[in-house]
Amino acid sequence: MKYLSEFRDPEAVEKYLNEIHKTVTQPWTIMEVCGGQTHSLVKNGILSLLPDKVRMVHGPGCPVCVTPLNLIDKAVFLAEEKDVIVCTFGDMIRVPGSKKSLLQAKAEGADIRILYSPLEAVKIAKENPDRQVVFFAVGFETTAPANALSVIHAFREKLDNYSILASHVLVPPAMEAVINDEENIIQAFLAAGHVCTIMGLDEYYPIAEQYEIPVVVTGFEPVDLLQGILMTVKQLEAGEAKLENQYARVVKPKGNPAAQNMIQQVFEIADREWRGIGTIPISGYQVKEAFAEYDATRKFSVNIKKAPECADCIAGQVLKGLKKPFECSQFGKACTPQNPLGAPMVSSEGACAAYYHYAGVADAT
Amino acid sequence: MKANCPMPQLDFDIITLGHGSGGLLTSKLLDSGVFNLLENEYLNEKHDGAVFELVGKTAMTTDSFVISPVFFPGGNIGELAVNGTVNDLAMCGAIPKHISLGLILEEGLKMEELWDILLSVRFACEKAGVQVVTGDTKVVEKGKGDKVFINTTGIGQVHENANIHIDRIKVGDKILVSGQIATHGIGIMSVREGLEFETDIESDTTCLNHTVKKLLDQFGENIHLLRDPTRGGLGTVLTEMAQQAGLGMDILQKNIPLDEQVEGACEMLGLDPLYVANEGVFVAIVSDEVHEAALESLKQDENGINAACIGEVTENHKGQVILKSAIGGKRVIHKLPGEQLPRIC
Numbered sequence: 001m002k003y004l005s006e007f008r009d010p011e012a013v014e015k016y017l018n019e020i021h022k023t024v025t026q027p028w029t030i031m032e033v034c035g036g037q038t039h040s041l042v043k044n045g046i047l048s049l050l051p052d053k054v055r056m057v058h059g060p061g062c063p064v065c066v067t068p069l070n071l072i073d074k075a076v077f078l079a080e081e082k083d084v085i086v087c088t089f090g091d092m093i094r095v096p097g098s099k100k101s102l103l104q105a106k107a108e109g110a111d112i113r114i115l116y117s118p119l120e121a122v123k124i125a126k127e128n129p130d131r132q133v134v135f136f137a138v139g140f141e142t143t144a145p146a147n148a149l150s151v152i153h154a155f156r157e158k159l160d161n162y163s164i165l166a167s168h169v170l171v172p173p174a175m176e177a178v179i180n181d182e183e184n185i186i187q188a189f190l191a192a193g194h195v196c197t198i199m200g201l202d203e204y205y206p207i208a209e210q211y212e213i214p215v216v217v218t219g220f221e222p223v224d225l226l227q228g229i230l231m232t233v234k235q236l237e238a239g240e241a242k243l244e245n246q247y248a249r250v251v252k253p254k255g256n257p258a259a260q261n262m263i264q265q266v267f268e269i270a271d272r273e274w275r276g277i278g279t280i281p282i283s284g285y286q287v288k289e290a291f292a293e294y295d296a297t298r299k300f301s302v303n304i305k306k307a308p309e310c311a312d313c314i315a316g317q318v319l320k321g322l323k324k325p326f327e328c329s330q331f332g333k334a335c336t337p338q339n340p341l342g343a344p345m346v347s348s349e350g351a352c353a354a355y356y357h358y359a360g361v362a363d364a365t
Numbered sequence: 366m367k368a369n370c371p372m373p374q375l376d377f378d379i380i381t382l383g384h385g386s387g388g389l390l391t392s393k394l395l396d397s398g399v400f401n402l403l404e405n406e407y408l409n410e411k412h413d414g415a416v417f418e419l420v421g422k423t424a425m426t427t428d429s430f431v432i433s434p435v436f437f438p439g440g441n442i443g444e445l446a447v448n449g450t451v452n453d454l455a456m457c458g459a460i461p462k463h464i465s466l467g468l469i470l471e472e473g474l475k476m477e478e479l480w481d482i483l484l485s486v487r488f489a490c491e492k493a494g495v496q497v498v499t500g501d502t503k504v505v506e507k508g509k510g511d512k513v514f515i516n517t518t519g520i521g522q523v524h525e526n527a528n529i530h531i532d533r534i535k536v537g538d539k540i541l542v543s544g545q546i547a548t549h550g551i552g553i554m555s556v557r558e559g560l561e562f563e564t565d566i567e568s569d570t571t572c573l574n575h576t577v578k579k580l581l582d583q584f585g586e587n588i589h590l591l592r593d594p595t596r597g598g599l600g601t602v603l604t605e606m607a608q609q610a611g612l613g614m615d616i617l618q619k620n621i622p623l624d625e626q627v628e629g630a631c632e633m634l635g636l637d638p639l640y641v642a643n644e645g646v647f648v649a650i651v652s653d654e655v656h657e658a659a660l661e662s663l664k665q666d667e668n669g670i671n672a673a674c675i676g677e678v679t680e681n682h683k684g685q686v687i688l689k690s691a692i693g694g695k696r697v698i699h700k701l702p703g704e705q706l707p708r709i710c
Binding site: 004008010013014042043044045046047048049090116222337348356357 | 632634635637688689690691692693694695696697699
């Protein structure tokens, strides 16, 4: 495929792999922050090609995985209300809530629609003026501009039946939470390429400097990932800790100002709860007061008691990179992609699902 | 594709509940449409069922079709319903002979649309060499169906050279795929509400029985197993076979035939083509000795131009399918869990 095949070229992959093998002299633990990177590492079998000394740990960058249980319960509650249509990205519908997932609610008759674009939800709102349309707006900085745009569109078209249930989280505070955890084992980061495409690099210089940790903004194709890993390993071996941009063909230093502008119009930064991790200060977006009527949490009085997480699920430790999925007693037993106990087993970007699909290769070669 | 046959003048243009009543309206519908279009000696009897003779080993299968949308790029539910059952028989090593056609129509369906569907049924039957020998028509209230649901049951005579069974898979067998995967599923998704994207990808629905017959004529018992990877895609079918046979499979990603546009659409939608539905494609597990000749023969067939050998059966990692990625990494292929869900970033 044009524009992609060169980043999947087996010869280039081999070149970078050889260089990584030559460069590494001691064990390093590197976290790839974004779930898209985890997915690509697993899908392409890259983990099986890396030297044993390079240990990849999968980060919290899977928006589906970190969306709080309580918000899923709220989405289910709204979906079960008469005259409400809940729209969501596909991955969200199988995530278990405290009682049920959106998928179960759909099976029981709730009107839940899977969309690829929030603007599609605005269209549905226009077509169904006598019903309330709620878009379950999850994601990192990457999906925030489109979600903000949907609110702007609804505002311009004076729709009074569209709102979003926002669960937007931000990457830099999560990286800091990982580093600040007293059990932290991460020595370097592959930062999330697509998030930086929107936000630029400015937020990441202070992380590399303050915590003296290498941060390499990295893409998602095999060659991208291996080049990013090589750049990281070179820094680690040289005792350096700086910000580098492997994904420069896409990520500009200042990001995408138009997209940032859209985010700023609709959202403001707030404390956010991360499923499995807890509340991280100033780590997410909430809808600004000016757009309160498009904020489903304000629009509908949804008071759902906070339910406890499944006691057997160690998602929090997995999301912080403290435990590998197979260190969980339920992994592959009670918890599978067909019957997930926790969110990282649901999304293909979740570390547990990724490991579930990867498991067994090592002894199968 | 459809046969050329104009719709007769009728005094109704939509299907109503009465058309499923079994009374006058049902007769009108069937006499004007179905019987004329699909006529043959068995159907012309207008009896409750068809009576025919069977000789030798016989295969039977049934399948229901609930596709949405009913009309899609490259076909409609009519030909899909015929091809699906014909292909299931072909995978048993059978020559399809007779099929039944059960129509469940939704009140309000335009007669023009039903006509187009029935034309496609006829066209697909002619191409596959099967006859609709019996059928049934029911109508459900508006909102209780999705235009048309179709059930087809098929009967076929097993090819005299065929010996197809899961137990026949052995270590060293080669895995052939007859064509490009994921084309049907992506063609359908491109017109799904909420997902529409511009593409000229069309479903590859077609009958595979002639292609399979040629293989069996030439290679007989060396064809160990045949499967069409419809729902669940290639990944699910391979895993099922590995688990049932208690053997491993090694697959090479770079050998899996995949159209560039389909690959691009999968990238965009976050789908793994291994789990996208297929129609005009089958998997053949063949003995090592004949695999090159079988592949060559397949490539000569109109349905096998893009055929490829994608891997082999191994005694290692029993019950597991391991894919070697294009860049040389390895991963385990699992069955599709639930519906394939698109990734969101």
